[in-house]
Amino acid sequence: MRKRANLRDVAADAGVSVATVSRVMNSPATVAPATRERVEGAMRRLQWVPSAAARAINSGRTRFVGALVPTLDSDIFARVLANLEQGLTAQRLSLVVATTDDDPDIEVAKARALLDIGAEGLIVSGMTRSPDFDELVARARLPVIAISCHDPDYRMPTIGYDNHGAALAALSHLTGLGHRRIAVLHGPLRNDRTQRRVLALQGQGDADLTFHETALSTAGGCQAVQCVLSGPRPSAILCLSDVIAAGAMAEVQRHGLRIPDDMSVMGLDDLPGSAHLYPALSTIHLPVSRMGRAVADALAGWVERDEKPDPQLLDHELVVRGSTGPCR
Numbered sequence: 001m002r003k004r005a006n007l008r009d010v011a012a013d014a015g016v017s018v019a020t021v022s023r024v025m026n027s028p029a030t031v032a033p034a035t036r037e038r039v040e041g042a043m044r045r046l047q048w049v050p051s052a053a054a055r056a057i058n059s060g061r062t063r064f065v066g067a068l069v070p071t072l073d074s075d076i077f078a079r080v081l082a083n084l085e086q087g088l089t090a091q092r093l094s095l096v097v098a099t100t101d102d103d104p105d106i107e108v109a110k111a112r113a114l115l116d117i118g119a120e121g122l123i124v125s126g127m128t129r130s131p132d133f134d135e136l137v138a139r140a141r142l143p144v145i146a147i148s149c150h151d152p153d154y155r156m157p158t159i160g161y162d163n164h165g166a167a168l169a170a171l172s173h174l175t176g177l178g179h180r181r182i183a184v185l186h187g188p189l190r191n192d193r194t195q196r197r198v199l200a201l202q203g204q205g206d207a208d209l210t211f212h213e214t215a216l217s218t219a220g221g222c223q224a225v226q227c228v229l230s231g232p233r234p235s236a237i238l239c240l241s242d243v244i245a246a247g248a249m250a251e252v253q254r255h256g257l258r259i260p261d262d263m264s265v266m267g268l269d270d271l272p273g274s275a276h277l278y279p280a281l282s283t284i285h286l287p288v289s290r291m292g293r294a295v296a297d298a299l300a301g302w303v304e305r306d307e308k309p310d311p312q313l314l315d316h317e318l319v320v321r322g323s324t325g326p327c328r
Contacts, residue, residue, distance in 0.1 A: 236263060
């Protein structure tokens with residue numbers, strides 16, 4: 001088997017020093033064009049591909065950051081990560097993703113693993129952390145940004161939306177249509193973003209709200225509506241995520257009820273498929289794609305230039321479609 005070429009082989013073939021090859025890889029603009037062409041020619045002849053480990057040894061940089069998200073089984077996180085990776089790539093940074101299942105202990109273990117392989121920064125979701133996570137980050141002096149939330153007083157920079165305000169905007173749309181008896185369907189409360197949405201609605205005196213926790217899925221929405229319809233029927237259902245709303249709409253119609261004539265259904269997220277439900281789902285648009293790009297710019301500035309970012313609040317927006325109408 002032919003021995004794989006290494007950095008020294010490239011330097012010898014090009015007639016330059018190892019340091020010059022390293023500069024061609026890491027800072028090509030600092031190398032004279034003729035020298036750079038000789039080095040690149042040697043790389044092609046020897047079929048040499050730079051090793052990330054070798055670059056890290058030579059430059060002291062791994063040039064990757066980690067993202068710790070609850071799940072990959074979510075359109076929201078898929079869109080965030082796609083825009084985050086695109087933005088980081090433009091800054092010559094790579095992304096490694098790990099999932100936590102919204103478990104603070106798993107988050108600590110995954111963060112430690114990312115640090116062990118050289119992560120230069122982290123993105124985390126929400127504001128529920130284990131003290132062990134804070135200790136790990138402080139010891140490593142690691143840049144960390146929390147996403148999908150906004151709190152200027154939080155101990156690390158937050159970039160995201162106002163979950164409290166988004167929930168109130170959804171409720172306000174329904175009460176503005178005359179709805180007072182409203183069932184609120186939400187996912188597990190271990191998720192602090194869901195907690196903030198639920199807390200925003202509790203104690204709202206101008207509506208009779210009942211709360212139903214269910215799985216964060218279409219099936220969860222179906223099951224919650226079965227429970228709702230076993231008691232006094234509300235005139236509207238407010239779902240604190242669109243995926244629950246999709247199941248809720250299917251189950252409402254399965255019971256022979258018309259949307260919105262017999263019952264209005266409201267979501268919160270604005271997933272891409274929500275506009276194509278029948279009827280199209282009224283919801284609150286959360287700027288998740290824009291959040292991914294903003295986080296990429298902020299973390300790159302912190303990692304590359306030691307510019308710690310300020311918190312950023314990204315506005316939500318009411319999207320009125322066919323699933324909500326006046327209370328009859």
